[in-house]
Amino acid sequence: MSSSLKDVAARAGVSARTVSNVVNGSARVAAETRRRVQEAIDELGYRPNLAARSLRAGRTGIIGLAIPELHPPYFAELAGLLVEEAGRRSWTVIIDQTRGDAEAERRLLTGDGGRVMDGLIISPWALEARDLTATARPLPVVLLGERSPQGLADRVAVDNVAAADEATAHLLSTGRRRVAAIGLQPQLGNGTAEQRAEGYRRALRRAGIAPRPDWERPVDALHRGDGARAMAELLDGDDVPDAVFAFSDELALGALHTARVRGLRVPEDLAIVGFDDIEDGRFSHPGLTTVSPDKRQIAARALQCLADRIYSPRNEVPASDLTIPHRLVVRGSSAPRAGTP
Amino acid sequence: MSSSLKDVAARAGVSARTVSNVVNGSARVAAETRRRVQEAIDELGYRPNLAARSLRAGRTGIIGLAIPELHPPYFAELAGLLVEEAGRRSWTVIIDQTRGDAEAERRLLTGDGGRVMDGLIISPWALEARDLTATARPLPVVLLGERSPQGLADRVAVDNVAAADEATAHLLSTGRRRVAAIGLQPQLGNGTAEQRAEGYRRALRRAGIAPRPDWERPVDALHRGDGARAMAELLDGDDVPDAVFAFSDELALGALHTARVRGLRVPEDLAIVGFDDIEDGRFSHPGLTTVSPDKRQIAARALQCLADRIYSPRNEVPASDLTIPHRLVVRGSSAPRAGTP
DNA sequence: TTGAAAGCGCTAACAT
DNA sequence: ATGTTAGCGCTTTCAA
Numbered sequence: 152m153s154s155s156l157k158d159v160a161a162r163a164g165v166s167a168r169t170v171s172n173v174v175n176g177s178a179r180v181a182a183e184t185r186r187r188v189q190e191a192i193d194e195l196g197y198r199p200n201l202a203a204r205s206l207r208a209g210r211t212g213i214i215g216l217a218i219p220e221l222h223p224p225y226f227a228e229l230a231g232l233l234v235e236e237a238g239r240r241s242w243t244v245i246i247d248q249t250r251g252d253a254e255a256e257r258r259l260l261t262g263d264g265g266r267v268m269d270g271l272i273i274s275p276w277a278l279e280a281r282d283l284t285a286t287a288r289p290l291p292v293v294l295l296g297e298r299s300p301q302g303l304a305d306r307v308a309v310d311n312v313a314a315a316d317e318a319t320a321h322l323l324s325t326g327r328r329r330v331a332a333i334g335l336q337p338q339l340g341n342g343t344a345e346q347r348a349e350g351y352r353r354a355l356r357r358a359g360i361a362p363r364p365d366w367e368r369p370v371d372a373l374h375r376g377d378g379a380r381a382m383a384e385l386l387d388g389d390d391v392p393d394a395v396f397a398f399s400d401e402l403a404l405g406a407l408h409t410a411r412v413r414g415l416r417v418p419e420d421l422a423i424v425g426f427d428d429i430e431d432g433r434f435s436h437p438g439l440t441t442v443s444p445d446k447r448q449i450a451a452r453a454l455q456c457l458a459d460r461i462y463s464p465r466n467e468v469p470a471s472d473l474t475i476p477h478r479l480v481v482r483g484s485s486a487p488r489a490g491t492p
Numbered sequence: 493m494s495s496s497l498k499d500v501a502a503r504a505g506v507s508a509r510t511v512s513n514v515v516n517g518s519a520r521v522a523a524e525t526r527r528r529v530q531e532a533i534d535e536l537g538y539r540p541n542l543a544a545r546s547l548r549a550g551r552t553g554i555i556g557l558a559i560p561e562l563h564p565p566y567f568a569e570l571a572g573l574l575v576e577e578a579g580r581r582s583w584t585v586i587i588d589q590t591r592g593d594a595e596a597e598r599r600l601l602t603g604d605g606g607r608v609m610d611g612l613i614i615s616p617w618a619l620e621a622r623d624l625t626a627t628a629r630p631l632p633v634v635l636l637g638e639r640s641p642q643g644l645a646d647r648v649a650v651d652n653v654a655a656a657d658e659a660t661a662h663l664l665s666t667g668r669r670r671v672a673a674i675g676l677q678p679q680l681g682n683g684t685a686e687q688r689a690e691g692y693r694r695a696l697r698r699a700g701i702a703p704r705p706d707w708e709r710p711v712d713a714l715h716r717g718d719g720a721r722a723m724a725e726l727l728d729g730d731d732v733p734d735a736v737f738a739f740s741d742e743l744a745l746g747a748l749h750t751a752r753v754r755g756l757r758v759p760e761d762l763a764i765v766g767f768d769d770i771e772d773g774r775f776s777h778p779g780l781t782t783v784s785p786d787k788r789q790i791a792a793r794a795l796q797c798l799a800d801r802i803y804s805p806r807n808e809v810p811a812s813d814l815t816i817p818h819r820l821v822v823r824g825s826s827a828p829r830a831g832t833p
Numbered sequence: 834t835t836g837a838a839a840g841c842g843c844t845a846a847c848a849t
Numbered sequence: 850a851t852g853t854t855a856g857c858g859c860t861t862t863c864a865a
């Protein structure tokens with residue numbers, strides 16, 4: 152067993168109180184005493200027991216991040232930023248993968264199995280905001296994405312409808328009229344895909360184009376393979392689109408893959424736009440046009456929300472619903488066809 | 493404040509002991525008592541305080557994962573697998589990003605700032621194994637990658653020399669003779685790049701080719717941009733290679749990017765092989781030939797090492813040095829040139 | 834089967 | 850400036 156405050160105190164011939172003061176640099180301690188204590192600490196290799204400290208403080212300094220999966224580039228980047236920003240606040244981050252399992256999400260939210268985390272940032276997949284309210288949680292929670300939780304919890308997200316509208320409008324502006332969508336998830340409750348579909352349709356209608364259900368392709372997950380499959384379905388149809396708006400960059404890269412395997416030229420035969428601005432899209436061929444959410448801001452704001460709640464006097468900070476800026480990054484995959492203005 | 497064991501006990505009219513028994517499902521409790529207690533738990537929304545439990549148990553159930561950065565696909569995939577495998581053991585994972593900072597790595601290892609973690613899995617960047625021994629740690633540590641710690645700590649890694657040798661030999665077998673390398677990191681202590689360079693040179697020599705220092709390109713990091721830059725340097729040289737072995741897939745994808753921007757055909761004009769088998773390489777054009785380490789096994793074995801130490805009676809499990817299998821996955825980026833056998 | 838109580842390591846209120 | 854001590858919430862030994 153490693154040594155405790157008491158051991159150090161004994162060795163230095165002082166009381167636990169004094170050692171605690173030295174460790175925390177808090178109260179004033181005589182220089183000579185401090186030296187003796189520090190010596191004892193070094194000799195014993197003393198390290199404060201954080202469990203004890205947490206028990207005392209009623210706080211652990213640990214926050215949770217719950218995402219469907221860690222490895223997709225979007226989540227990996229976001230998680231990296233959250234860990235980094237959390238570090239600034241001296242918080243450490245526990246990562247949980249919910250794998251799109253409603254039960255896992257619920258368990259995290261209700262804190263079954265015990266309270267370690269001071270707060271939770273969750274990117275829901277299966278659950279809707281409404282599910283959250285059902286559970287009595289003393290735990291501060293921030294939702295990433297999702298539809299508006301109507302004051303039931305904090306939420307940080309981009310304006311998905313507007314962003315999807317812009318992306319689609321951009322494709323239309325390059326002269327394409329036959330724009331398909333990849334990435335609908337009718338089976339899901341979190342609403343993100345639905346919002347992007349709505350923006351997509353809105354842009355079409357504004358251009359006088361009637362949305363075609365057969366050009367709104369559903370997917371199981373947002374991985375490259377799903378995008379590749381959906382693209383293949385589109386190309387196997389009677390009527391082939393000349394542009395695709397994919398609801399994530401990974402879907403877009405999958406679609407790009409299929410297009411090239413099938414011998415289509417991108418962007419000449421098929422233009423593609425994605426969503427997320429992951430690094431791969433900057434190095435693909437052609438470069439991927441995409442909606443770029445300000446990920447660092449998502450991370451920073453989510454943590455700010457959490458901090459407000461954790462440090463606020465006895466709950467009742469009004470729930471905030473923050474919209475994070477995004478911008479359309481145009482690259483080669485949606486270049487205008489030769490001859491188009 | 494949320495309710496404690498005592499509150500539940502009071503409400504149910506039993507002692508804390510009994511509530512504890514119910515919560516842990518441990519000792520035998522009369523059905524009727526259990527029901528009353530459970531009712532009180534539900535009513536009060538009781539959740540065990542894990543800090544208290546940890547303090548008692550002397551264990552937190554939390555392990556640390558320290559990696560340079562979370563977002564590179566290789567680390568993201570590995571981290572995802574580690575989180576998943578840790579879950580099987582009912583461990584949660586705290587993630588730290590060391591950003592290649594020796595001081596950060598050292599701090600994690602020495603446990604300055606206190607003990608929360610029961611163990612640490614670290615992928616060192618700046619530190620060498622030798623640095624580890626300098627610190628008196630009661631903390632179980634597993635090294636990922638690195639050179640052999642000579643019994644000073646557990647280590648899990650692929651055979652980098654052999655793998656690099658295979659990759660290079662594969663390029664030679666497709667008829668290329670002018671094989672360059674991208675990814676040396678002479679400033680680093682962890683040895684991985686050095687081992688891969690060694691394997692690369694070994695294969696060249698075996699084929700009767702003298703390694704050329706100007707074709708061993710150093711990089712600052714393993715990102716796509718670094719690979720793109722290194723490739724540009726190679727192409728700007730007097731003498732241009734017909735193949736490149738990149739020490740990571742990201743470097744390889746960056747190199748591929750540059751090659752295509754410069755109008756080179758891959759694999760006809762330039763063959764490329766990477767290392768890591770990240771998902772992007774499966775969807776790039778052409779598909780990326782790569783060394784594929786068994787990442788799940790890396791994760792599983794690392795956790796096993798940790799478990800052995802954490803649960804072993806009073807230290808002194810001999811340090812293990814595990815070699816994880818890898819295989820060469822051949823894709824389009826290294827296809828033989830037409831006319832080559 | 835259940836209760837009473839000690840103690841894990843730390844901080845802070847109170848005392849000197 | 851430093852010592853003494855209660856108590857954070859839990860598990861578990863000892864008793865009943």
